[in-house]
Amino acid sequence: MFVDKVRIYVKGGDGGAGCLSFRREAHVPKGGPDGGDGGHGGNVVLEADQSVSSLLDYRFKHHFKATRGTHGMGKRMHGATGDDLILKVPVGTVVHEYSEEKKETGELIADLTHDGERVIVAEGGHGGRGNIHFVTSTRRAPAFAELGEPAQECWIELEMKLMADAALVGVPSAGKSSLIARMSAARPKIADYPFTTLVPNLGVVQGDEHNFVVADIPGLIEGAHEGKGLGHEFLRHIERTALIVHVVDMTGGYEGRDPVEDYRIINNELAMYADELAQRPRIVVANKVDVPGTEDAVRRLKEEVRKDAIAAANGNEFADGVDEASRVFEISALTGKGVDSLIHAIADKVFELRSAAKEAQEGEVQYDQVWQHKREQRDRKYTVRKLSDGIFRVEGVQIERMVVQTDWENDEALSFLQHRFNRLGLEKELLKAGAVNGDEIRILGRAFEFETAESTEDIFAELDD
Template identity: 60%
Template sequence: MSQFTDLSRINVRGGDGGAGCMSFRREAFVPKGGPDGGDGGNGGSVIIQADAQLSSLIDYRFKHHFRAERGTHGQGARKHGRNGEDLVLRVPVGTIVRELDPQTMEPALDLADLTRDGERVVVAPGGTGGLGNTHFVTSVRRAPAFAQLGEPVDDHWIELEMKLMADAALVGMPSVGKSSLIAHMSAARPKIADYPFTTLVPNLGMVRAGEYSYVVADVPGLIEGASEGRGLGDQFLRHIERTALIMHVVDISGGLEGRDPVEDYRIINEELARYASELARRPQIVVANKCDASGMSERIERLKMAALADGRRFFAVSAATGANLSTLMLACGEEIQKLRRELVSEQHEPMEIQDDIWERRRRARERHFTVERESDNAFRVRGTLVERLVVQTEWDNEEALLYLQHRFSQLGVDAALEAAGCGAGDEVRIGARAFEFEGSEEPFEDARDRWEDADQAKDCAARGADLADDQGESMGSAEDDRANASRSRP
């Protein structure tokens, strides 16, 4: 576990959905009142939301398990269960949210990159409440004697990684004077001493120079091999990724070891390129510090030639005396303003649209399913939506099983099984259940024609993804109406 609070792993779980009710209206002088079972409430979701008031992930350093509230069961007389409360976890702006593989505990999927205040993503959706038996009435099934169970949900681990949101980053070897520079440029007061690795956590400072204002990050010193983790370099390098401008600070005196400044300059640039190739192309200003020392002219000229050869601006300054710092600060402000204009021209969608993008991606992942052969006559179907249908089915109710079979056909599961080589009599496994395959209700070619996305039609793993929102002939509009109604009821 990192000693910093810029990387945390937490276990999250949405609330279980409440069960739908199987009930019939019983009232004097109404012998055939019909079904009146209410829907179960949806479970609450765990939501990660960016908050500009936070600066670290310290809240998740010691507490690692978070649970949302479950939904309550439906009742007779069309009484719907109450939805569970969502659990909102706040993180600093600039936090990346990743899904972890349950076996290896390694990052498996990027869920969201929260770069704006208030931006949010659902990381543990609550279970869907089961539908009451009123939703399963058809012209031939007037008195359905079954309802859906509530969807149980599982816990899983996610990773939160905070990357500083700064306009510029001071980068360089240890003890080159980065902390002294940020102290002179801003109101930041980092620890300053004459030994390596004085700075162990990044510091932020607000710089005001003329008409410009921008945020500078003082990143702890890097050494050769930093991209591979030496000296905690990989943990420090992540904070450079979001900065628009790199201020590469070089100790022109060579320090106590008498290092060659040009060699230091090359080493740091190579480490940036190894960590992320895009960092090698990031706009960079080369800053030769400690130029007040005597006999530095030749070293300054050599480093200047190396920087200009790479197409980078060069400044010789002294953090101790303040020489040329005003010029450097103005130049950085000018460069950052130009980079901001370029960013505005490529501005992303409004936050509401961005939130909707994360949500649509999550739903698309839920609709996705795969079919794989586990043995000669056994096939496994994996997918959030199809597994949800299975766990919400009453397996001791024949009507409910017939309805489940019909839903699988509508979603393209049967057709995808046939395409994978599954035949009548083969075993199909979904979640903890197994059943015998009886064949598709429609030919595979006909099902494929109904899929609007050509890429999904070619891939059995995504078959039915664009049909999953349609909850059946008698259920499609009913679930949509119910979902809208459930948001407004307590």
């Protein structure tokens, strides 16, 4: 089964809790704090793997979770870090955020185009700090520790786009499957009716000097850019190819279509789907020329292709590249006529295009760094809403994590939480929103009374948050 688009839920491992502990040794009546830190939770990581050909592994299983960190212990013994969960995906997988509630695709997370490329999609929670971290000149024996940080969790959308060098495109029954079978060891289903090919097929072609990967894209129909005939499902696999090989059936098929009109329809659909595809280098192939009576159709197609080449050269018929762009390869996928020269031309063009693209790849995006930076910026933001007179709601990823990490049965831990809020400027934002002493402040499922933090600020001024 070929699966090229899935949505999955990922969650990192929660961090382990820090330990509240004091030294207890013979002849040491007042030992200091020695609580160890909790271990960090494991991350959920996507890794591009060239041995994976589809997203089938995620077709029926949708929930993935990394292991959590273990709790810290006394004698400064830190908890173990949870294991990362590595999810293998095909090279060419695009990763987006996904809102399960709104059923909408969100921001781009990564575009994994190289074997071994990785991105963290759900970071594990940090382990809570043991009480050894909260010693200050005024607090010699802190009687609190942090709980583990909850891990990141989200829905993501995985969309596979084939990483072929050249893509065979055309209307149904243009002979694309026969051509890829002739050019490579690929053995797609071949029959004399439209839409025989329902999923893309890949084949490796050996040229005289250079090899290349060719994709047989299922037939496109008019309106494909709007999704007709599963157009979107097929067109996205053309986006990454360096070269488009436009296959035209010179017989018009059993419907008696006009080959030149078929050529125009496919060009229009590519342009309507993505402007960049209209400028993509291409080779035009006149297929089935072994059938008698196709000479006139071949002549008209050549005229049309040359018109397009001249138009692309801004009307200059003698511009460099016009002759190459207007060349039409006359072949027969059935008999093999002209296929060898076509393979040679595709191999040379692909090598030229891929070589030119290498410089751009040297400065490729480090998604782990970019996505993590964006996520941290977004997590730091929070909002204050007035629900009614005397009641306010605070919402934000980072501030909610602080609440979860706090032991609400420990007064010292609550005082430290107040200090952390002030470091974020929460008190000022609440005052701006109209909060006064005695108002109720709600964060997640917790509620507490608002009061200025002058006294606690003095106490914890030396703490390193």
